[in-house]
Amino acid sequence: MELEVLVKQFQDKNHAAFETLYGMYSKSIHGVVYNIVKDTAIADELMQDVFIKAWHKADTYSSKKGRFFTWILNIARNAAIDKTRSKAFKQSKQNLNTDYFVDIIASHDNLDNSTDAIGIKNFVTQLGEKCKAVIELLYFKGFTQKEASEELQMPIGTIKTRNRNCIQQLRDMVL
Amino acid sequence: MDINTYIESGILELYVAGKLSETENEEIYQLLKQHPALLQEVLDIEAAVLKLTAAVSPRANGFESIKARLDADDTKVIDLQPKTTNWISYTGWAASIALAAGLFWTLNQNTDLEQQLQTADIENQYLETQIEDARTDLAATKNLLNVIRDKDIIAVPLGGQGNFASSFAKVYWNKADNTIYLDAEGLPNAPEGKVWQVWSLTLNPLTPTSLGTIDDFNTDDNKIFTIANANESQAFGITLEPEGGSAGPTMEQLYTLGVVASAP
Numbered sequence: 001m002e003l004e005v006l007v008k009q010f011q012d013k014n015h016a017a018f019e020t021l022y023g024m025y026s027k028s029i030h031g032v033v034y035n036i037v038k039d040t041a042i043a044d045e046l047m048q049d050v051f052i053k054a055w056h057k058a059d060t061y062s063s064k065k066g067r068f069f070t071w072i073l074n075i076a077r078n079a080a081i082d083k084t085r086s087k088a089f090k091q092s093k094q095n096l097n098t099d100y101f102v103d104i105i106a107s108h109d110n111l112d113n114s115t116d117a118i119g120i121k122n123f124v125t126q127l128g129e130k131c132k133a134v135i136e137l138l139y140f141k142g143f144t145q146k147e148a149s150e151e152l153q154m155p156i157g158t159i160k161t162r163n164r165n166c167i168q169q170l171r172d173m174v175l
Numbered sequence: 176m177d178i179n180t181y182i183e184s185g186i187l188e189l190y191v192a193g194k195l196s197e198t199e200n201e202e203i204y205q206l207l208k209q210h211p212a213l214l215q216e217v218l219d220i221e222a223a224v225l226k227l228t229a230a231v232s233p234r235a236n237g238f239e240s241i242k243a244r245l246d247a248d249d250t251k252v253i254d255l256q257p258k259t260t261n262w263i264s265y266t267g268w269a270a271s272i273a274l275a276a277g278l279f280w281t282l283n284q285n286t287d288l289e290q291q292l293q294t295a296d297i298e299n300q301y302l303e304t305q306i307e308d309a310r311t312d313l314a315a316t317k318n319l320l321n322v323i324r325d326k327d328i329i330a331v332p333l334g335g336q337g338n339f340a341s342s343f344a345k346v347y348w349n350k351a352d353n354t355i356y357l358d359a360e361g362l363p364n365a366p367e368g369k370v371w372q373v374w375s376l377t378l379n380p381l382t383p384t385s386l387g388t389i390d391d392f393n394t395d396d397n398k399i400f401t402i403a404n405a406n407e408s409q410a411f412g413i414t415l416e417p418e419g420g421s422a423g424p425t426m427e428q429l430y431t432l433g434v435v436a437s438a439p
Contacts, residue, residue: 018238019238019242024225028224028226028228031231034231040233065200065201067191067221070191070221071193101228101231108230120230138192138194139224139227142194143194145189160186160188160189163185164185170223174227175223
């Protein structure tokens with residue numbers, strides 16, 4: 001339960017603990033936010049805002065409510081979606097491209113030939129269309145199971161099991 | 176409970192995605208404490224998702240980028256709440272004020288109109304009375320006209336006498352029904368304590384017979400009086416007498432006198 005100790009320290013306003021958490025999650029948060037706003041500078045700014053917000057709202061988090069990563073992921077998605085709804089954003093991004101996370105990953109140059117990066121690229125290229133859509137909606141866009149089932153016209157139960165299979169494939173690739 | 180079935184259901188993937196209810200989240204939290212296998216599953220899912228999401232990021236800034244803001248914000252947390260104008264509230268207030276003003280105005284209008292209506296009602300009643308009066312007058316006048324036009328009527332002009340030369344009167348005598356109609360408009364109002372008395376006269380010898388006093392002379396509108404006269408009158412005279420009338424005419428106060436032109 002090392003994470004719980006870390007989170008506890010973070011809630012006690014410990015900078016070092018926060019820095020560790022930041023190191024663990026910032027790239028993921030940036031990825032999620034970037035996938036929504038499709039702009040590096042805006043994603044940078046949003047990610048900072050998200051972590052600052054988490055810092056100030058630290059006492060509202062409880063492990064009973066879910067994983068710490070899930071909590072901060074939620075803050076990030078909400079902030080990014082709010083951003084896309086802002087007037088300024090809409091004006092600057094008339095034609096937001098509809099790339100899924102898979103397209104973004106596939107377009108990245110493999111600067112770091114880490115096993116992770118290779119694994120994920122493999123995963124993405126082999127991933128079925130339905131897996132792409134389910135992961136996109138549930139993890140990146142923050143759709144509920146019900147919303148995803150309506151969007152993809154699949155029964156709710158199917159969403160759940162399909163998602164399980166897709167994540168299982170991902171785990172096989174990267175873990 | 177079957178841990179594997181639970182894992183296979185896919186609920187833990189949704190747990191990491193943050194798409195479960197608060198109750199479900201708490202249930203899973205309790206289960207994770209009891210079943211290390213479940214916890215391990217969650218950690219694996221989270222790790223995989225972390226790697227996937229991180230792979231989407233083109234780059235991410237280091238912690239240094241926010242460190243300065245932590246301290247700055249630590250000492251003084253200012254929740255920047257944009258000063259939004261509460262238009263709904265303003266519009267609501269404006270609408271209520273407008274409504275209140277409108278109601279007040281309507282109320283005033285109503286009172287005004289009610290007053291006008293009352294005035295109109297009173298005027299209406301007054302006019303109705305006038306019309307009624309005019310109708311009565313008209314009927315009386317028509318009746319009078321009929322009387323005067325009657326073929327049996329004898330008209331006797333009564334000329335002013337002595338000091339009262341400007342006075343005059345006229346008698347219309349209907350011998351058929353023994354009635355005279357005295358038109359006394361040429362006489363002044365009777366002074367206080369005095370009254371006009373009408374006389375029927377026979378000339379040879381001069382014999383006056385009182386036809387009565389005109390008690391309502393001053394208040395009468397058309398100054399035409401209907402008086403019964405069964406005498407064989409040869410002349411008519413009008414004198415001013417003390418209130419109640421006199422047995423014989425006071426000749427000094429004889430205002431008008433007229434002789435019947437021809438005996439019928």
